[in-house]
Amino acid sequence: xxxSGKRVQSSILSLAVFFVLPSESDANPVPDPKPRSFRPVVPxxxxxxxxxxxxxxxxxxxxPQPPAPMIExxxxxxxxxxxxxxxxxxxxxxxxxxxxxxxxxxTDLEEGDIESEIPALGNSKEKGKAELSLSRLREEAHKLAxxxxxxxxxxDDPGEGGMDxxxxxxxxxxxxxxDDVPRTSYDQYAWLKRKDTLDDVYGKSAxxxxxxRLSPGDLIFWGGTWDSGHRVSHVMLYMGYxxxxxxxxxxxxxxxxxKGLLGNGVDIFELEPDRGRLIAHGKIPGLQY
Numbered sequence: 001x002x003x004s005g006k007r008v009q010s011s012i013l014s015l016a017v018f019f020v021l022p023s024e025s026d027a028n029p030v031p032d033p034k035p036r037s038f039r040p041v042v043p044x045x046x047x048x049x050x051x052x053x054x055x056x057x058x059x060x061x062x063x064p065q066p067p068a069p070m071i072e073x074x075x076x077x078x079x080x081x082x083x084x085x086x087x088x089x090x091x092x093x094x095x096x097x098x099x100x101x102x103x104x105x106x107t108d109l110e111e112g113d114i115e116s117e118i119p120a121l122g123n124s125k126e127k128g129k130a131e132l133s134l135s136r137l138r139e140e141a142h143k144l145a146x147x148x149x150x151x152x153x154x155x156d157d158p159g160e161g162g163m164d165x166x167x168x169x170x171x172x173x174x175x176x177x178x179d180d181v182p183r184t185s186y187d188q189y190a191w192l193k194r195k196d197t198l199d200d201v202y203g204k205s206a207x208x209x210x211x212x213r214l215s216p217g218d219l220i221f222w223g224g225t226w227d228s229g230h231r232v233s234h235v236m237l238y239m240g241y242x243x244x245x246x247x248x249x250x251x252x253x254x255x256x257x258x259k260g261l262l263g264n265g266v267d268i269f270e271l272e273p274d275r276g277r278l279i280a281h282g283k284i285p286g287l288q289y
Contacts, residue, residue, distance in 0.1 A: 132176055132177055132178070132286055132287055132288060133287070133288045134216055134217045134287065134288065134289055136176065137172075137176060137217055137237075137284075137287065138216075138239060138240075140172055140175065140176060141172060141237060141239065141251040141268070142268070144158065144168065144171075144172065144251075144266055145251060145260065145261075145262055145264065145266065145267045145268050146262060147264075147266070148262075148264055149161065149162045149163060149253075149264055149265060149266035150162035150256065150264065150265040150266070151163075151164065151253045151254060151255060151256045151258070151265035151266065152164060152265075154167075155167055156168075156170055156171050156183065157171070158171065158266075162253075162265055162266065163253055163266055164253055165185060165234055165235050165236060165252050165253045165254070166182075166183060166184050166185040166187075166188060166235055167183070167253070168251075168252050168253045168266055169181070169185075169188060169219065169235055169236075169237060169252065170182070170183055170188075172237070173284065177286075178284060178285065178286060178287075184228075185221060185228075185232050185233060185234055185235035186228065186230035186231070186232040186233070188219065188221075188232075188235055189221045189231075189232040189235070189279070189280065189282075192219065192280075192282035192283070192284075192285075193282075195282075195285045197282045197283040197284075197285060198280055198281075198282035199213055199280060199281055199282060200279070200280045201213070201278060201279075201280055201281065202223075202277065202278060202279045202280065206278040207273035207274055207278055210273065210278060210281055211248070211273060213281070214238055214248075214281055215238070215283065215289055216238055216239060216240040216241075216289075217237070217238065217283065217284060217287050217289055218237075218238045218281045218282060218283055218284075219235055219236070219237060219238070219281060219282055219283075219284065220235065220236050220237075220238055220250065220271075220278075220280075220281045221234070221235050221278075221279040221280045221281065221282075222234040222235075222276040222277055222278055222279055223276070223277045223279045224276060224277045225276050231279060232279050232280075234276065235252065236250040236251065236252035236269070237250060237251045237252055238250055238271070238281070239251050239268060247270055247271070248270070248271035248273075249261075249268055249269065249270060249271060250268070250269055250270075250271045251267070251268050251269075252266070252269070253265055253266045253267075254269060
């Protein structure tokens with residue numbers, strides 16, 4: 001086959017371009033990857049050698065109880081020591097462990113009996129309820145009489161230096177635990193009347209009637225000592241009779257011009273039954289005569 005000159009020349013040029021011109025991949029060669037370095041893996045060291053082993057043992061020990069204390073028979077008379085088992089190490093002894101008759105009638109006590117034998121501690125009213133006796137009443141009256149108090153109308157507090165007649169009675173009885181003691185002499189009279197402990201003796205021969213029925217610890221009421229607006233205007237506490245002197249005595253507060261046996265306005269006075277208008281006398285509720 002005979003080729004023309006132009007065709008031969010174009011073919012030669014095409015081959016030259018094919019071998020001379022670089023390919024697209026040769027124009028932008030891919031760089032070789034950099035070699036990567038890795039930290040060596042270090043094995044974790046065991047804190048306990050593999051050959052070591054842990055062993056646990058439970059040891060149980062039985063400690064014998066100490067022997068019961070011995071009581072020498074020579075220290076006690078024969079058959080005087082009760083047969084009571086003693087538990088070593090025991091510190092609590094119940095009442096039920098004693099039989100009747102060994103230490104008194106312990107087993108006969110009811111619940112609350114032991115507590116009732118112990119005086120209650122607290123305010124003066126609570127203590128007074130357990131001691132509301134005539135001797136206690138007289139004792140407290142003598143203490144007030146010895147305080148040097150004066151007669152102070154309208155006062156019921158010894159801290160003010162004085163008290164009036166009904167203020168003294170209210171203060172005395174309240175501190176001994178008597179409940180609901182009224183403030184005025186008339187209200188105290190009405191209070192005893194409600195309690196059904198009042199004995200009206202006003203009128204003729206009132207003094208003689210009262211002296212026949214009067215008991216230490218009674219409240220005595222008079223009227224007309226001042227314009228109170230009531231039948232009753234004065235009250236005092238009957239302390240008792242001294243046969244050696246043939247005199248009766250009362251405790252309380254009189255007027256500022258009156259002084260008692262100790263020279264005070266709140267004091268112990270000689271009873272003068274015919275002085276003033278006698279109204280009544282009555283017993284204090286709850287007082288043990």
